[in-house]
Amino acid sequence: GAVVSQHPSWVICKSGTSVKIECRSLDFQATTMFWYRQFPKQSLMLMATSNEGSKATYEQGVEKDKFLINHASLTLSTLTVTSAHPEDSSFYICSARRGAREDTQYFGPGTRLTVL
Amino acid sequence: RKEVEQDPGPFNVPEGATVAFNCTYSNSASQSFFWYRQDCRKEPKLLMSVYSSGNEDGRFTAQLNRASQYISLLIRDSKLSDSATYLCVVDSGGGADGLTFGKGTHLIIQP
DSSP: OOOEEEEOSEEEEOTTOOEEEEEEESSSOOSEEEEEEEOTTSOOEEEEEEETTSOOEEOTTOOTTTEEEEEEETTEEEEEEOSOOGGGOEEEEEEEESSTTOOOOEEOOOEEEEEO | OOOEEEOOOOEEEETTOOEEEEEEEOOTTOOOEEEEEEOTTSOOEEEEEEOTTOEEETTEEEEEETTTTEEEEEEOSOOGGGOEEEEEEEEOOTTOOSEEEOOOEEEEEEO
């Protein structure tokens, strides 16, 4: 149990376009989902926390108008990278938590974004 | 700044040996602690949670020292398949969500 999927697994786009990444919890309802970003040889960095039905909470330094997060249901959160630039190229990983009292986060397989 | 510090390695260890990793964390409000394993270009996978009393799962033993804000992972009888990056992870503490990841320790088990 506790499977999280992401789509697409990789994407290449031109500078200035927008890219949407989906994160789904397949066999459980996720009250909270998280979006992380990982640059090569770096640690995962939390970008934002997404709660179903409410606005996402962004970490300091993450532009909320550039990284749009929508948590429309208990099994789906989306991250849209708007007007992507080459410096946005990274590995984006989502995770989901089953309940408010559960500490464990289950990670999706990640999406590798390359902006040309 | 909330940080988790780890020795990046790489640790080159012969198969069958015992290897230990440590990490320190700066946020004294953190309540939950984990070790994750990440294979190259893959997502992190939970290896084990870390409890104050120490816990063991097969060949893996984790220890937490809250006073020193120090976490350790011991791997006994290492296997080739243990080669990976091991991430020390703590929660953000203070009721906040999200996890803070260390940069990871790269382990290479050699035949």
